[in-house]
Amino acid sequence: MSDPRFAELRGRFRRFTFPMTVLFLAWFAAYVLLSAYARDFMAVRVFGHINVALLLGLGQFASTFLIAGLYARFARRSLDPLAAELRGEGSR
Amino acid sequence: MTIALFLLFVAGTLGITIWASRSNRTAADFYTGGRAFSPVQNGLAIGGDYMSAASFLGIAGIIAFTGYDGFLYSIGFLVAWLVALLLVAEPLRNSGRFTMGDVLAARMRQRPVRTAAGVSTIVVSIFYLVAQMVGAASVVSLLLGVTGDAAKIWVIAGVGLLMIFYVTVGGMKGTTWVQIVKACLLMGGAALMTVLVLAKFDFNLSDLLGAAAAKSGKGEAFLQPGLKYGATDAWSKLDLISLGFALVLGTAGLPHILVRFYTVPTARAARRSVVWAIGLIGAFYLMTLVLGFGAAALVGGAAIKKADPSGNTAATRLAEVLGGGAGTTGGSIMLAFIAAVAFATILAVVAGLTLASSSSFAHDLYANVFRRGGAPARDAAQKEADDKGEVKVARLSAVVIGAVSIVLSIFARDLNVAFLVALAFAIAASANLPAIGFSLFWRKFNTRGATTGIYAGLVAAIGVVALSPICWGGASSTKPAVKLTATQAAECGVPANSAKVGNPTALFSCTAVAPIPLDNPGLVSIPVGFLAAAAGTLLTRRRSDEDTYDAFEVRSLVGSDAR
Numbered sequence: 001m002s003d004p005r006f007a008e009l010r011g012r013f014r015r016f017t018f019p020m021t022v023l024f025l026a027w028f029a030a031y032v033l034l035s036a037y038a039r040d041f042m043a044v045r046v047f048g049h050i051n052v053a054l055l056l057g058l059g060q061f062a063s064t065f066l067i068a069g070l071y072a073r074f075a076r077r078s079l080d081p082l083a084a085e086l087r088g089e090g091s092r
Numbered sequence: 093m094t095i096a097l098f099l100l101f102v103a104g105t106l107g108i109t110i111w112a113s114r115s116n117r118t119a120a121d122f123y124t125g126g127r128a129f130s131p132v133q134n135g136l137a138i139g140g141d142y143m144s145a146a147s148f149l150g151i152a153g154i155i156a157f158t159g160y161d162g163f164l165y166s167i168g169f170l171v172a173w174l175v176a177l178l179l180v181a182e183p184l185r186n187s188g189r190f191t192m193g194d195v196l197a198a199r200m201r202q203r204p205v206r207t208a209a210g211v212s213t214i215v216v217s218i219f220y221l222v223a224q225m226v227g228a229a230s231v232v233s234l235l236l237g238v239t240g241d242a243a244k245i246w247v248i249a250g251v252g253l254l255m256i257f258y259v260t261v262g263g264m265k266g267t268t269w270v271q272i273v274k275a276c277l278l279m280g281g282a283a284l285m286t287v288l289v290l291a292k293f294d295f296n297l298s299d300l301l302g303a304a305a306a307k308s309g310k311g312e313a314f315l316q317p318g319l320k321y322g323a324t325d326a327w328s329k330l331d332l333i334s335l336g337f338a339l340v341l342g343t344a345g346l347p348h349i350l351v352r353f354y355t356v357p358t359a360r361a362a363r364r365s366v367v368w369a370i371g372l373i374g375a376f377y378l379m380t381l382v383l384g385f386g387a388a389a390l391v392g393g394a395a396i397k398k399a400d401p402s403g404n405t406a407a408t409r410l411a412e413v414l415g416g417g418a419g420t421t422g423g424s425i426m427l428a429f430i431a432a433v434a435f436a437t438i439l440a441v442v443a444g445l446t447l448a449s450s451s452s453f454a455h456d457l458y459a460n461v462f463r464r465g466g467a468p469a470r471d472a473a474q475k476e477a478d479d480k481g482e483v484k485v486a487r488l489s490a491v492v493i494g495a496v497s498i499v500l501s502i503f504a505r506d507l508n509v510a511f512l513v514a515l516a517f518a519i520a521a522s523a524n525l526p527a528i529g530f531s532l533f534w535r536k537f538n539t540r541g542a543t544t545g546i547y548a549g550l551v552a553a554i555g556v557v558a559l560s561p562i563c564w565g566g567a568s569s570t571k572p573a574v575k576l577t578a579t580q581a582a583e584c585g586v587p588a589n590s591a592k593v594g595n596p597t598a599l600f601s602c603t604a605v606a607p608i609p610l611d612n613p614g615l616v617s618i619p620v621g622f623l624a625a626a627a628g629t630l631l632t633r634r635r636s637d638e639d640t641y642d643a644f645e646v647r648s649l650v651g652s653d654a655r
Binding site: 006009010013014017020021024025028029031032033035036037039042043045047048049050051053054057060061064065067068069071072075080083086087 | 160163164167168170171173174175177178179182296297298299301302305312313315316317318321329330332333336337340360363364366367370371374377378533645646649650651
């Protein structure tokens with residue numbers, strides 16, 4: 001389809017998902033590499049028995065929930081209306 | 093008591109399956125439950141499909157024994173869902189109908205890509221099935237308190253027959269409802285235990301961790317990475333990285349997960365069901381953290397290990413203690429309840445795997461490769477007959493795949509097959525993910541690239557494991573010699589004081605040194621899969637059909653009549 005609106009839809013989708021994928025994979029890789037090679041740092045106690053390793057691990061959970069939420073909102077606002085518009089014309 | 097709850101669950105799910113079978117008519121009903129599930133239902137079913145006994149019992153056990161290192165699994169299993177959410181679920185829903193092979197075939201030559209997709213789907217599913225069923229055999233016999241070889245065989249056969257029944261009679265609809273019921277039971281059971289554990293420590297996580305560290309006898313090291321993934325040598329650290337990436341990249345390539353995206357009416361519903369699944373699965377893994385450390389603090393690693401060295405009973409022992417302890421009424425009720433939840437968990441996962449692999453056999457291999465050489469139907473009447481025949485073949489192949497898994501599991505019942513789960517994830521990441529990802533997003537990707545990538549990823553993953561310490565247990569600098577028990581020494585055929593054995597549970601030989609000292613193949617096989625897919629594409633003269641890709645891309649992003 002040479003429709004410029006499709007190019008716009010694809011651009012929006014890729015501009016969000018590709019960098020976000022690189023970001024969370026890099027953040028996960030950083031976490032795994034720290035677990036393997038920076039054990040002294042991971043062992044630092046922040047408060048009570050809670051150490052850096054546990055906080056970073058819980059941080060992975062938090063970032064996963066956050067990215068899922070951000071993507072759901074982005075898709076609902078920026079992708080769905082445009083896709084619906086294109087779909088409406090396709091079926092006519 | 094435990095047996096009564098087991099039977100109650102079995103009776104309930106059999107009822108659901110028979111109820112679901114009444115509306116099972118067309119191929120779409122069988123493969124996708126008529127695409128009529130809501131996002132919440134599908135989100136629960138995804139959770140039910142994904143959260144296996146390995147993650148409930150296994151992770152709780154690993155944390156109870158080695159502390160923090162068990163948490164790494166939970167994180168990998170969860171973060172993986174972002175790959176599925178951002179890149180795979182919606183385009184896959186838009187561009188395929190029933191299987192992973194559909195997506196590849198939509199823009200490439202049917203027969204070679206469907207054959208490759210079918211082969212890898214079936215291999216991944218059977219490995220995963222054998223791991224689950226052998227695990228089920230030891231877990232269920234422990235939970236029921238029966239021992240001996242005959243009990244194991246009966247449990248494997250029983251689980252296998254039940255899963256064949258769910259799939260052949262209930263199709264996707266019946267299987268999905270079994271998974272929804274299981275997900276609710278599992279979340280409820282885990283939440284109850286989590287609250288009870290935290291209540292014992294006045295809802296202070298730090299106190300719980302402190303108690304677990306103190307009781308483990310390893311002090312603060314119990315709360316830090318490194319107890320399982322050896323602190324000293326370089327290979328064990330690479331193994332950890334290898335495992336992490338196989339988990340994160342494998343999930344979005346697991347066949348039984350991929351087929352779940354087809355059970356909802358639209359791409360938007362697929363997205364919302366993955367968001368639900370992320371919420372559920374995330375909450376669940378946070379709870380396993382509390383349960384694992386709770387088992388370490390309240391039961392103690394040593395006591396768990398004495399009852400069962402695999403650690404699979406950590407969660408159920410914890411349940412007993414939380415209910416009031418062994419011998420009390422509360423203790424036995426809690427134990428029975430959590431054991432029944434674990435049993436439900438196993439059944440729902442194996443049913444999902446059987447369904448995914450039999451769908452792929454019937455739809456990819458039979459309907460589009462073998463029958464009439466994959467030629468399409470001439471007219472509507474023939475198409476309807478084709479649909480009927482295809483569903484018949486799907487049911488038949490569920491029986492065959494189920495039977496094969498039962499037989500393989502019975503042969504493997506005494507082997508340590510936990511590695512098969514990691515291997516299934518590694519194959520999914522190395523063979524399936526490159527093919528799916530490049531199909532969806534790379535215009536130049538072609539048939540040769542897809543088949544090369546799938547076969548190379550598959551062979552690389554299996555090959556690395558075949559050369560690893562899982563198969564060859566000789567002592568080396570990376571696998572220091574272990575102290576052998578009398579039984580182990582006899583099995584390995586060495587004197588009890590031998591220093592030649594690094595892994596007494598090796599499959600082939602305890603004394604030959606493994607050529608590749610990695611247990612997890614992902615670090616090697618994932619790059620091999622992606623590079624082979626890219627190389628296959630670029631080195632062949634046949635160009636991809638770029639016009640087909642343009643139409644495919646529009647469909648994958650915009651969605652259309654994919655009903």
